[in-house]
Amino acid sequence: MNIAINNNNGLSIGGFGDLGMNGVEKPVKETAVQHMDLSITEGSALAEDIAVRDISDAEFVRDDALGKMVAAAFNLPAPPMPNFV
């Protein structure tokens, strides 16, 4: 298991097989701390960077199909304003 840093795309991961992104942070963090002399904080940041890098920006819009469904379902009115005196 290793983490390689290269000039082309920043980071590449070897040895994680088919773990997929969901399972990658913990081993990345552990490897970074144990073998790359990174602090736990730095290891966590590295793992988070790796986990987020393949997530499309489109995932962070609110008007995708799921978002529209949530917006339609949670469109309840607020209660009357309290008397602020």
Next chain:
Amino acid sequence: MKSIEEHYRELAPKLTNWLVASGSPYNEACDLVQETFLKVWKMKDDLQDNDDAVSGLVFTIARNLRKNYVRDNKRLTFVADMRDADDGGSVDGYMTDGDDGESGQSCANVVRTSTVAPQSTMPSDVAYLRKRLTAAFKELPPILRDAYTLFQVGEMSIAEIARQTGVSENLVKVRIHRAKEKLREILSDLRVTF
């Protein structure tokens, strides 16, 4: 500096819906929203010239009030909510003018005072969607649910959520992504293209 009334008009609808999405029955969410803003109003002298802080403060106070409410009542709001739904008195039951049950009284006037269309004019599938989504949110781990509902229902930015929850923006993004993946999986039977 915005007035407390301006903050209320901007944030109260988001907060109400976020609380419902987090598992509070609608009438409980209404009470919590009002109590939250009364607390914020009492703190107004400390918030001068700091509009940006109000949003985070409102959600933090509401979250804590909700925790206290659940603890003090020694019950799981979600279980009660789903039981109400099974009895025909769901979250949406609180919204109907015809609902004279005790559970709906506290918010019965909301429909009349709100600018939002009365429930009777809303499509029935909205009630079904809300029930399904509330149940789906409950299946998410709390950290994923919080990240996604604050983003989507609370309409908070990634940076705001990161500040609120004390984690990095990247981690917030990862949590939102995973919450959405899980929700798509849970709700895959709905004929909606995600």
